[in-house]
Amino acid sequence: MHKSTADINLREDIIICGHRNPDTDSVCSAYGLQRYKEALGQESRHIAVRCGRLNPQTKYIFSHLGIEPPPLLPDINYRVHNIMSPVCLSSPYASISQAAQVMKEQSLRLVPVQNEQDQYQGVYTLDEMTNFLIERTRSTYTNYEIVLENLINILDAQVVMRGKQTIVNAGFLVGSMDRDQIAEYFNNLDLTRFFLVIGRRRRIISAAMAQGIAGVIITGDSLSDEEIRELDPSYQGWVLRSSQHSENVTRASAMASSVRTHLSREVRTITPDGLLEEAKQILEYQPGLPVVDNEGRLYGMVRRSDVINIRKPRLILTDHNEPTQSILGSEHAEIIQIIDHHRLSPRPTSKPINFLTAPVGSTCTLVSELFLELSKTLPMDAAKILLSGVISDTVMLRSPTTTDRDREVVTRLAKITGIDPMQLGTDIYTNGSMLKGMPIDKIIKNDFKEFEHNGIKLGVGQIEVVSICEIDDMRDGLLAGLDNLTLAKGGSYHWTVLLVTNIHTCDSILLSSDYARGQAKLGYEKSEKQIYDLPGVMSRKKQLLPALLEALTD
Structure with missing residues (x-):
């Protein structure tokens, strides 16, 4: 069994889940059905989960048998981590060229940026890139934050002399004037803030180096190796050699500028556990959504394309069929199968589904029958869990809901497991008491189902005890x-x-809340205020619920 839900892929996996406030039959039938699907060797992975905490009885069963219970999955809503793309720039010193390439490949208008510690730094946007390129054409002396490794990679340049600084704030000059003009030009500039892009003009190169220019990019492989060796060895800046001509070098070099100084944090972010619906709403107003956790760690982003035409989660319901009892988010899921033994009130489905229902005492009986019909060996863990589920839900085969099918399944599972069913039941009810250390509200909601009838919302809980005296000291609190x-x-x-x-x-x-309309027509003898005696009544679904609904019928 899966110990956690971390590896669940809601796009691909099929989730098997019982009802909210799960009882033993709900959890055990989901567990058994997963093992059945695995035995069939179906293509899609089936994963049993529970959408609520284990009650003491169910917890005892799994612990006693040494079996890992289904993991907790509170809802089946898509989370951002289910749909996000791990797209980002890994450093704020990444070049604009790298950002442009990522945006082109991923069809993005923004890309999030992280630092070396995976911390979110902001986003680089297509609008910012456009503004940068426009400003570059308008300004004569635009300065860029140049990471030399980026520049070398973009130009596919050879490093002739390595400067001391690895990051330089500089613009680019093209050495296309005659020698006298360019000398005068140099005198009017702070050359420490420029790279010189130039061809085979050694004297101008030497003059620029003498005046402390930040770097020289020699284009077109125009200087020979011998001429390069004659350059001033005391020069502290960079000298690169590129086979490209000066125009291409100048244009490409600007794209080596880092994105760091152009980042924006004026966009909304979302955590990995954020809901798909929230992401959709944000993406109506911005073209991409960075995924950032509460510690500032960047995980990637959600693109508009990520939230379009997402496959609905696929869900199998066990031990229930009513929408109000299903896992949260089930209204957005595709119900592909239902296995149940309760009254029918399912929500409509868009296409036919497998629906297995029968008036038996336990959903585990139905799952067991599916398993026993196979020619393959029933796994021992599944046999033990299914046997426990039947024994629990039929109250050791004493409930009026118990059928011959339940008894037959118990006989066959007992033979397979070598477990005495009645001794198992005694152990379950003795050691799995619902009342041990449990607060009042938890006792009521532990096995609690809700129903609607004639516009009336009804909540029905049930606990099983060895003696009614167990609740003597808590009756007032329960009421x-x-x-x-x-x-x-x-x-x-x-x-x-x-x-x-x-x-x-x-x-x-x-025990009943104070509700005059229902109590007036309830056909049970009242022993004291809001408490009724129900001799021979054990089943909520077969005996109690029909009486409650009848009391609410006009």
């Missing part, structure tokens, strides 16, 4: 907690209830 979830107290539900089931006597009690 207050149920009330706090209702609209009257600022919550989300019209009516909330908690079914407390005794696994040994196969009876339950029902």
Whole structure:
């Protein structure tokens, strides 16, 4: 099993997930279905996840069996790290030429820049490049921040003499005047801020070097090796030799200017965990979106092309089919399969899907039947987990939802695993108590499902206990907690209830929030305020839910 969700690729992988506030059947059926898909050898990778924390019972089962549970995936929304491109300039001293090449290859209007420590420095934009080139044609003495390695690479130049500075702020002069004119010209300039681009004019080169020019670029391979050796060896600047002619050298040299002095931070950024929808909104107003974490580390960028025609995440639902119970973001996903044993209220799909449902006691029963129909050997880990899921959801085969199919599956899985099902059930309910150290709100929401009927939003929780006495000291707290979830107290539900089931006597009690409309028609005997006795009731879906919905029917 996957220990984390870090390697999940929502574009390619198929996610298998049970309902929110997952119970044992939900998690175990997802686990078993992943192992089944692997046994089939399907092309796409199937990954079981859970969208909520493990309850004590489920945690005990996986720990007791020494099996890694499905990893936590709170939602199935695309995150920026799922779609971003690792495009950036790796140094603020990268040349404008390098930036132009990246923009051309990636069809970008901006490219983010990082330093040697991967820290975000800003963006270099196409607009900035355009302004730079326009300004260059207007100004006679434009100065550039020249990284000599960039200049050498752009010109494919030979280093004749290496200067002391590796980064030089300088412009470019072309030595095309006659000797007298250029001498006068030199006298009016600070040559330490210029490179001289010149052909075979040794005396002018020597004069410029004597006046401390920043560097000399000799074009067209015009000076011989012997003439180059005669240059002043005490000169402290750079001398380069390029086979290109002076015009090309001058034009190309400006593109060796670093992007550092042209960077902008006046663009919005987004973190790697940012949502796709947020990225889309930002990209309506800027042509690219740098991806930067809270420590300032640059990861790449999101381009407009990255958010167009993205394949929807593919999702398989286990142990539920109602949208309100699905993992967050499921409304943006493509549901490709459902395996469930509850009432049907799925959202519409755009095309036919595989939908396996039956009135059995556990979704793990349905997954087990799929597995047992294969001629391949059922993996031991899957057999143990599926057996645990059936035992849990049928309350050790005592629930009224239990069918002969559940009993048959338990018999066959017990034979494969060598595990006594009833002893397993006793261990699960003894060691996986829902009440050990759990706060009131967690007890209520631990196995909690929501339903809608006639415009009424209903929340139904369930816990299973060895004895009803386990909740004696917390009844008032549980009732207050149920009330706090209702609209009257600022919550989300019209009516909330908690079914407390005794696994040994196969009876339950029902704790209810204060909701007169529902309570007036609820056909159970009230033992005390907002508490009802439910003899013989164990199943939320088969026994309790129909009674609650009937109470809400006009």
